[in-house]
Amino acid sequence: MKKQALLLVGSAHQPRSTSQSLGEYLLERLAKGGLDTETLFLHRALRSEETTEELLAAVDRADPVILAFPLYVDTLPYLVTRTLELLAAHRQDRDLPGGQRLLVIVNCGFPEAAHNAVALEICRRFARETGFTWAGGLALGGGGAINGRPLSQVQGLARNVIRALDMTAEALLRGEAAPPAAVALMERPMIPAWLYIRIGHRLWKRQARKYGTSGRLMARPFVPS
């Protein structure tokens, strides 16, 4: 049976997320390499028992499984945490196909990729406890610079990201894990931290103008009056 690569997108951000952009690019490379592909969004997959069953079945038949998500409060967001709990329960005491690989892509809104380290450790531990073969973890800082755009539209800015994902796709197609060079490339800042911060602050203020909240961004609604 032909292998099917499965992308699980762990962001609920609409209309498009950076997690989706990163995962989709990798999936496209895997499709070009001859794999069938499937994408599931966890915020939809966890909506009902029926869709959750479909998610579990999709993971059962997939190799590799690619989990792409944003860092929330230093670790996996709820949607991903819940999915890992469900997968662990589902895979307990089961005859598993064996050798199923899990690759994780995590991005954060801080310029430094190092914020993602704990999340990757948790995913790696999950893989070990549930019988997945760890195919590597790619950590990206400054995810706001991509902001849900397809990587083809971010070209120069995301050149290291694209190279890292190309190298990862080649490795996965050879049956290998993401190489250390790809991990290192992904961790390289897309733009200097000072510039990222300056642009970020400007964008928050622009959004505040749009919503009529300029001057109130530092409001403290929960301080007792």
Place this chain on the structure above:
Amino acid sequence: MKAVLLDGSRHGDSSSQLVRPAIATELKAHGWSLQPFTLRELEIHHCWGCFGCWVQTPGRCLINDVARDIAAAVINSDLVIHLTPVTFGGYSSELKKALDRMICLVSPFFTKIGGEIHHKPRYERFPYLLGIGTVEQADEELKRIFTKLVHRNAINMHAPAYAADVICTADGPEAVQLRVRSLIRAVEVEQ
């Protein structure tokens, strides 16, 4: 002094059966008032990742549910306790669902802390943080990951100080009580 307990235990698990009563007893003995939230019993929607709490209704999540009350309780407390079965080294989904909704307590703007970029605090003061994870069997790797996570939360949520540990519930009620006591003392010493 006010403590808020975010109880991320699953129904019937050892966190709630052994550790939560120990927390309540020790806090009471030390003169704390306790506001517990049993998260599995509350209807909390997961974060949409929309950043509305930063730009549309600054400081308040767009989703109108009990997580708003939790955020208000947390920021007006002196100590917030994360209680959870250790889940691959991290928090349970019950706890994480609530914590994801707490980003309204920080600002969208950045600042540098310890050489790293973090979000600026929205409020003048934040509670101390105590992270208590439970496991049924001692596991050094889980403990290492969990305590590192609580440490990272303490930085990002501007806790003046924090304590964290993983308690093995197989050690029995007495050992659990002693461990909880020493963790609460550790936080009190910092205060």
